[in-house]
Amino acid sequence: MSGDGFAAKRRADAAEQSKSAHQDASLLEQLKAQAGSMVGMAGMFVVTILLAMKIQPFYNHDEIRAFGAEGSTKAGFILIELVFIFLFTALIIYLARRNLQKFIKWGVLGILWIAMIYTLYPLAAMVLVPEAPPLTSNDMDVSESYIVAVEEGGANFFYVDYPMSGNATLEYAGNAGEIEYWSHNITPEDGFVSGPVELTRSADGIVMCEGTQWVLLDADSGDVIDIHTKDCDVGLRQEVTVPEQPTQDWKWESCDGQDDIAQDWSITDIVLEPIPVINDGDIGPRDCGDGWLFPEAFDGKSVIFVQEFGSEHFLIVSPQWAGMVKFPTQGQQEQAQPGEQVETTWDITLSDGESFATATLGAMPGINVSGQDTLLLGTSQGRVMGWDVHENGTVEDRMTMELSDSVRGVLLADCCSGGSNDLWVIEGDHLRIFMGGGMSELTRSLEVGGDDPRISMALHNIENPDSTNDDAILMIEQYGEWTSMQYTAHPSDTSQFLIYTLPGLIALVMSIGLLIALIMRPEWYVINTVGVLVGAGTITMLGVSFVPWIIIIFMVLAAIYDAWAVYKSKHMLELADTMVNLELPVMLVAPQKPTRGRVKIDRRETSTSEMPMPPRKGLDETMLMGLGDVIFPGLLCISAMSFLPDVEGPLGWSAPIWVAIGTMIGSLVGYCILMTYVARGKPQAGLPLLNGGAILGYFISGMIFIGSSAFVFDISLF
Structure with missing residues (x-):
């Protein structure tokens, strides 16, 4: 009153x-x-x-x-x-x-x-x-190492050492960097990495593009399985797939008519182009045509996230545009018409100066980690937007969280081996943690600092003999510099x-x-x-x-x-x-x-x-x-x-x-x-x-x- x-x-x-x-x-x-x-x-x-x-x-x-x-x-x-x-x-x-x-x-x-x-x-x-202890971080003796992809669950991730030196190395690591699964020396055509390294996991391995060539690596060893000397910002591999009701004369062909061979794709700028089996370089005849066009808002050189869904779709996110894209062919030789655009089952374009800054994929808090996958995108204007995504390419609205500062990092990962992911959000200068189906926020936060608009995070659980819950190590990378934070579960959290x-x-x-x-x-x-x-x-x-x-x-x-x-x-x-x-x-x-x-x-x-x-x-x-x-x-x-x-x-x-x-x-x-x-x-x-x-x-x-x-x-x- x-x-x-x-x-x-x-x-x-x-x-x-x-x-x-x-x-x-x-x-x-x-x-x-x-x-x-x-x-x-x-x-x-x-x-x-x-x-x-x-x-x-x-x-x-x-x-x-x-x-x-x-x-x-x-x-x-x-x-x-x-x-x-x-x-x-x-x-x-x-x-x-x-x-x-x-x-x-x-x-x-x-x-x-x-x-x-x-x-x-x-x-x-x-x-x-009882009052929970504050979260603190420690600087790591790591520099010029950039996390390029974090796998679902946050435990395993890929990073590139010294990308501009001419001796760049792709590392596949886990356990907060304690385990090095394998490494691969990047040898681009130009002698140095000319663009960001983009990775896509397919059924046959890891597809890597660094601007000058398309490379398929063995997921278990990092050895080269296949290579195309073709410029690409993002690479994809579409597996041989038989339609549910094939016609009598149906057969799987690559874009240049090769039978029963997976179709490889490259994305350069705004073009999705099939790669032929034989003339697969930038020089020579273009056996598969000019390719399909993404919308103008798409930027192939600044892709934030990409993942294949089944053998017919892939999900891709760039700063202004994101979409679930349908592969243009299903094993039938076909070329794009001039100016023909990609077909999507879902897409979104941002406006008014807003852009996507970060992405993560996984089960939402409160859902079993092996349950329904949700794509979360953080924006420069403080929104966390979520959609449920399915193997058949359908996408459904899930949630929107309105925050007050730019979202620089998001991660869906289980902090304490509890069987359900937690949502880790870097909003402005602070790390915020949301747990449980009600998305309850921890009272504790961590000041992250820095000015990198896109921060990568990875998380690994470690056993805590003094607690019924595991601890966790969170890795934070921005501009090639790394910090780590050990998270210990507290009664007020769980x-x-x-x-x-x-x-x-x-x-x-x-x-x-x-x-x-x-x-x-x-x-x-x-x-x-x-x-x-x-x-x-x-x-x-x-x-x-x-x-x-x-x-x-x-x-x-x-x-x-x-x-x-x-x-x-x-x-x-x-x-x-x-x-x-x-x-x-x-x-x-x-x-x-x-x-x-x-x-x-x-x-x-x-x-x-x-x-x-x-x-x-x-x-x-x-x-x-x-x-x-x-x-x-x-x-x-x-x-x-x-x-x-x-x-x-x-x-x-x-x-x-x-x-x-x-x-x-x-x-x-x-x-x-x-x-x-x-x-x-x-x-x-x-x-x-x-x-x-x-x-x-x-x-x-x-x-x-x-x-x-x-x-x-x-x-x-x-």
């Missing part, structure tokens, strides 16, 4: 005595007399925001933001929320004036219950689940009951217990406990959903509304009176002397026509602060933690945390100024000073700890 008003409520023996005391007492004396309430209120203000900062990492994920990653920069959504606040306030006042307080009470209690769970759930998880079910049950029981206590015995300490929990949950869920500029707009508009509602229309005082009389924790209560008892307010003191008079020195009094006055400054603190650049700050804390602290200090300065007005006994709109102090604190601390980038966000209306 925004702008509940900020008021000092006092009990006095007589209004006339209070008025006389107010006239005689100086401001300093009034502040001193109310110091207990003011300090207590400031303490609850700070505790609420710090609690929100504590649980912020639990909710700081794109999937949890109220309007997703894209909605975090849309001012229209926050304006809609402000309209709903106005409507909610009007509804409360309308019901109160018609003596329908029971509807107000139970409706508000339901909202508060949900907000409490948002706070209690992560707190219970923090207590029950126990779904420990992570989700048990904390959820505890949060549910505690929240219901607090609601019962609030209804049965609404004393000030019960109201404050619930209020702090509700405030922290609300701050966090809204703070992680919008960038700082959107929150600042929200705060300015709310402050204007709060001032109007308190000073002009005065309906905020009526709203505060309603909530106090219903004993609802939409405010924090700071008694001058902490005693047992319910919060009661003399209606004379809440009248909109007569401002309450301060008590005589030493008399009992109670100060009230609406939760909105805590929530709005807290929103800016959490937003700063969630969206500012993650750079280092003093004392080992990140710069966004320091900006959040600076924002909170700024709001406390506004609070202190506010107290000079409240001490005089006047109901006071809190948001103008509190929000103003928080915004000023954000600007100052943002410039100190981060610089101009703390104020750069590409916001729009929708």
Whole structure:
């Protein structure tokens, strides 16, 4: 609830005595007399925001933001929320004036219950689940070695040593590089590797192209089985296949009429060309014609992924175009017509500057590793797109994950020999790990760094005698430099009951217990406990959903509304009176002397026509602060933690945390100024000073700890 008003409520023996005391007492004396309430209120203000900062990492994920990653920069959504606040306030006042307080009470209690769970759930998880050790990486003594293909499952991979030296070697390795299955010296026609090495696994072996020739290698030894002296960026081999219902005169022929011989293919630039058996070089007659054309968006020299599916299709991915391509012939001599394009069963073209950066193939998390294969493609604009692919060439939509930064690497591999793959994603500078059918993300991540737009990963399990789960070694390669990370399974990674079910049950029981206590015995300490929990949950869920500029707009508009509602229309005082009389924790209560008892307010003191008079020195009094006055400054603190650049700050804390602290200090300065007005006994709109102090604190601390980038966000209306 925004702008509940900020008021000092006092009990006095007589209004006339209070008025006389107010006239005689100086401001300093009034502040001193109310110091207990003011300090207590400031303490609850700070505790609420710090609690929100504590649980912020639990909710700081794109999937949890109220309007997703894209909605975090849309001012229209926050304006809609402000309209709903106005409507909610009007509804409360309308019901109160018609003596329908029971509807107000139970409706508000339901909202508060949900907000409490948002706070209690992560707190219970923090207590029950031991903190997992951070992921760390180690540099390896490897340079100028490039991973060119990672096989399904992530354990085995191919890499090329020193590709531009003239002595390049293709290595087939496993076990995170510990096992070298075989090596093959690359001897291109030009004396050096003129382009990227592309590999395709076929039934007969490994097809390699490096720009100047097509080579078939034995999958077990790396020996050369066949070779074509033909330029190619990608090579394929179509096996001899008999149709399900062959005609009587059907027979398998290569493109140049050779019987029962596998058809080899080359892809150069945007041309898919069959390779004849006899005249198989670049010089001489073209016995098989000019070939079939890929779409213009395809780039054969920058292929990201290629794999044959059955004997009739192959899947290929380039930066702007991907498709499941049908081999043009099925063993019948046939040539392409001029300009004829390849036939696809599925394809996709990216636009608006977006490009595919990385690819992986395998079973999705939660599915047996030998189950349905899914193609995952990561894009430069933060999307992970998935399709189920089948041997018959059909492709079906599977999933789309919207992330906030470019996806530089993806891998489907089982971290712990659990029988199901996990999804490893390098988003921007961080490695993120998703496990299980629910794609639950680990709280741990690894800072990868570097600026290679396409990062290769391979993973191998290693036995851990001290755990029921295996460990894993993850290899990361970018620009020929390698790092390794040893992953050790942790209870918080693998126990779904420990992570989700048990904390959820505890949060549910505690929240219901607090609601019962609030209804049965609404004393000030019960109201404050619930209020702090509700405030922290609300701050966090809204703070992680919008960038700082959107929150600042929200705060300015709310402050204007709060001032109007308190000073002009005065309906905020009526709203505060309603909530106090219903004993609802939409405010924090700071008694001058902490005693047992319910919060009661003399209606004379809440009248909109007569401002309450301060008590005589030493008399009992109670100060009230609406939760909105805590929530709005807290929103800016959490937003700063969630969206500012993650750079280092003093004392080992990140710069966004320091900006959040600076924002909170700024709001406390506004609070202190506010107290000079409240001490005089006047109901006071809190948001103008509190929000103003928080915004000023954000600007100052943002410039100190981060610089101009703390104020750069590409916001729009929708």
